[in-house]
Amino acid sequence: MDPRFPIGPFEMPASLDAAARGEFLHQLRAAPERFRAAIHGLHPAQLDTPYRAGGWTVRQVIHHVPDSHASAYVRFRLALTEDEPTIKPYNEAAWAELADARTAPVEPSLALLGALHSRWVALIETLPEAAFSRAYRHPEQGRVTLGVVLAMYAWHCRHHEAHITALRERMGWK
Numbered sequence: 130m131d132p133r134f135p136i137g138p139f140e141m142p143a144s145l146d147a148a149a150r151g152e153f154l155h156q157l158r159a160a161p162e163r164f165r166a167a168i169h170g171l172h173p174a175q176l177d178t179p180y181r182a183g184g185w186t187v188r189q190v191i192h193h194v195p196d197s198h199a200s201a202y203v204r205f206r207l208a209l210t211e212d213e214p215t216i217k218p219y220n221e222a223a224w225a226e227l228a229d230a231r232t233a234p235v236e237p238s239l240a241l242l243g244a245l246h247s248r249w250v251a252l253i254e255t256l257p258e259a260a261f262s263r264a265y266r267h268p269e270q271g272r273v274t275l276g277v278v279l280a281m282y283a284w285h286c287r288h289h290e291a292h293i294t295a296l297r298e299r300m301g302w303k
Contacts, residue, residue, distance in 0.1 A: 132181035135291035139284045145261065145276035150253075153283035158250050160286035161243035164191065167293040168235065175302060176235060180292040185225050187296065190289050192230040193221065195242040201282050202249050208265040208275055209256075215266040253279065 142149055168176065168187060176188040185193065200219060207214045224230060261276035296302075 130295075132184070132292075132295065134288070135295045136284075136287050139281055139288075141277070142280050145274075145280060147258070150261065150276065150279060153279045154250060154253055156283035156286055157246050157253075157279075160194075160290070161239065161246050163286070163290050164194065164242065164293075165239055167290050167297070171297075171302065175300075178296065178300070180296045184292070186231070187293055188232075188235055189225045189230050190292055191235040192233065192238045193225055194286070194289055195238050195245055196224055196230075197221065197285065198242065198245055198249070198282060201278060202245060204265050205249070205252070205275060205278060208263045208278075209260060213264050213266055213272065215268065218268060 168191065171187065176191075177186045179186050180190060204216045207216065256275075261279070262274055264272045264274045267273050
C-alpha cells in the first residue's frame with residue numbers, strides 16, 4: 130500500500146447519477162464524526178506524528194480538511210451563482226506549514242468541519258439534477274462540474290481519514 134494514497138488515488142466514478150450522489154452526500158455528512166473518531170484518544174505527541182515519512186502530521190491533516198473543504202464550498206456556491214467562474218487555487222502545502230496548522234488545537238477545526246459540512250449538505254440536498262452539471266474553471270484542471278466536485282470531496286474525506294486510521298493501525302494506537 131502506498132501510504133500517500135491509502136484508499137488509492139481519486140478515480141472518476143462510473144456514475145454521477147442520483148444514487149451515486151446520495152452516497153457521496155452520505156460521506157460528506159458522516160465525515161466530521163468519522164474524523165473525531167479517527168483521532169479519539171490521541172495525545173499531543175501522537176497528533177504531531179506524520180502519517181508517513183515526509184508527510185503531514187495528524188494535526189496538519191485535521192486542519193487541512195476544513196481549509197480545503199471551505200474552499201470547495203465557496204467554489205461550489207460560485208459555480209451555482211456565476212457562469213463557469215475561474216477559481217483561484219491555493220498552496221495547500223504552504224497552508225499546512227503555517228503555525229496554526231502545525232500547533233493549534235484540533236477541536237476548532239473539527240467544529241469548523243462539522244458546521245461547514247452541515248451547511249454544504251443542506252445546500253446540496255436542495256439542488257435539482259441540472260445543478261450538478263454546472264461548473265467552475267480551475268486554472269490547472271480545466272472545467273470541473275459540481276457532480277465531480279462532490280465525488281472528489283467525498284473521496285477526500287475518506288482519503289485523509291485513512292491517513293489517520295492507517296497510521297493508528299501501523300503504530301498499534303488503540
